[in-house]
Amino acid sequence: MIKTGEPRSLGIPASEARLTFDTELQELGGGPRRRLLMVDDEPAFELSFYCGTCPLLFRRLETSREKLSLESMQERLTGTLDDPDDGGVIDAFGTLLPKGEYLPLLLEVEPRLVIPGREGDYFSGEQVTTWGIDQFWGLPEYPHTPYYRTFETAVDADTHLYEFVVPMVPPTWNERERVEEYAALMEQGTVPTAVAISTLDVCQPAIDRGDDYFAHWGLTHFLIDGHHKLEAAATAGRPVRLLSLLTLGESLAGTEETSRLPALRTQSRTGRQVGR
Template sequence: MIRLGEPRSLGVPAPEARLHFDTELQEIGGGPRRRLLMVDDEPAFELSFYCGTCPLLFRRLETATQKLSLESVQDRLAGALEDPDDGGVIEAFGALLPEGEYLPLLLEVEPRLVVPGQQGDYFSGEQVATWGIDQFWGLPEYPHTPYYRTFETAVDADAHLYEFVVPMVPPTWNERERVEEYVALMGRGTVPTAVAISTLDVCQPSLGLADDPSTHWGLTHFLLDGHHKLEAAATAGRPVRILSLLALGEGLAGAEDSARLPAVRTQPRSARATNLKQRRRSHLRDNNSAHSGQLHRQQAN
C-alpha cells in the first residue's frame, strides 16, 4: 500500500529545528567530509558521502540518544492512518524539521529486524556484491545499529531499490512492556502508524570493480515516532504503517529520481539476482550441458 500527499513546504529555520541535515567541513581545505543527520544539535547519523560512486550509508554515531515522539498525536497514531493528511500529524512533526520541501508517503510494511553482519544484512550482502569490502578496513560498511528491512524492487535492469527503517536508538532500549502491548494489539488486527523523515540516495559504483555493478536506490526512513511499534511488528510478523516525510533535496537523488520513486515503490516486491549469482547459474548450466553432451557422445559411441 502506498498513498501520496502533495509535496509541501514544512519546517522551521534550521537553528530552531530539533532535527536537521548538516555537512561537516574539513579543518584544512574546507571541502565537505561527512553528511550528517543532526538531532538536538548533536550528530546522530553519518550519511552517504557526496562523491556519487561511494556506497550507501547510514551510520549511527555515539551522540544518537534521542527519540522525537510527540504526545499530542499519539491517539491518532495508535491505529492506521488512512490519509497522509489525517489529523494534523504532518504539521505536528513538521515543527521538528528544518525548512524545506517534503513529499508525504503513507506506506504499509512488514518489517524484518536485521543485525549488522548477520543474515539479511544489506551491508555485508548486496552492498558487497556491488562495491566489495572497504579497501582500508578490509571489512563491509558497518552501520553501528540494528535496522529494519521492509521492501525492495527493481528500478530497471541496472538499478534496484532497497528500503530501510532506521531507529534513532537501538531496539534494545525499547520498553519490553510497551512492545508486548503492541504485539497483543497487532494480534487483534490493529495496524498502528509510525512517523519518519526519509531520504533517497542514488548510489552508483565505479565501473569494473564489482560482481554486480548496479545502481542502488536507498530509501531510508529515520524513525521519529514508532520505535516500539516497529519492533512489535517485526516480532509478530504483522504490518505497520509509516508516514514518511521524504526530504526532497537532502538525499543524493535528482528531481527526476524523486519524482519516479512513488511509481517504483508501487511495484511488486522482488529481490535482485546479482551478476555473481547469474554467473554461477550460467556456470552450472554450462557444466550440466557439457556433462549431458559428454553422456550423449558416450552413448552414441
C-alpha cells in the first residue's frame, strides 16, 4: 500500500459510461442471473454470484475484446505515481466509469502471471480446497483468461484475502515492442502506473465440501490502463504501481469489510495453510 484516499463520488451516467455493471435478464425457467462487468454495452466478464455462497469468480466472455485507456494520461502514467490524486488521474479515469462511490487505493505490486489449470492457479488450487470441484461439471471453475496474482494475507483465523489483476484481453494480444519498452524502463528503475476498476467480493460456501472451510475475500482489479506494463513487470520480475478505483456500490462486501481493506493491504503477504 502506497496511499489510500477517502471514498469519493466519481463517474458519469451509466448510459454514457464505457464501463458498467449489470445483471443479466432472467429467462423463463432459466438459471440464476449472471452479474456482469460490461464494456461498451457488451458483457466482458461474469462475476461472482450475488448469493455470497458460490465460489469467487471472474470469467472472461467472448465479447471481451477491448482495452480501455486515455491517451491524455499516457505520459503521466509512464512515470511513478505517488498520490492517487496526482495530476488529476482519478477524475480523468472517472469519465469512463458509471456514477457511484469509489475508494481510491494506490498499491505497489509485483505481478505473477498465472495460466488457468497450471501451477499457482487460484481456481484449481485454493478455491477447490474450500468449495471442492463444481458438482455439475466435475471440474474447477475456469476463468477463460490468464491473470496476475499479486498479494494475499490472512484477514483472521477463518478468512483470507486474495488479490488478482485481470487484463481485459489476454497478454498474447499485447504489442511486443511496447512490452519490451516498459521492461527496459523498469530495468532503469522506473516504476510505471496502471489503473483498474476493482471489486471486493466476500464469498463463503454454505456447505462444507472442501478440505478447508473458510471465507475468501477476493480483491479483483480489472485493468483499464496498463496491459503492457503488467506483462513487462511480470516478465522482468519488477514492481509496478496500480491505482485501484474500488467500487463500493457494486462489490459483494459491506462497509465493515471495505473499511478494513487499506489496513489489510499493509500486512505481510501470507499464504493459507490447509486446516488453519
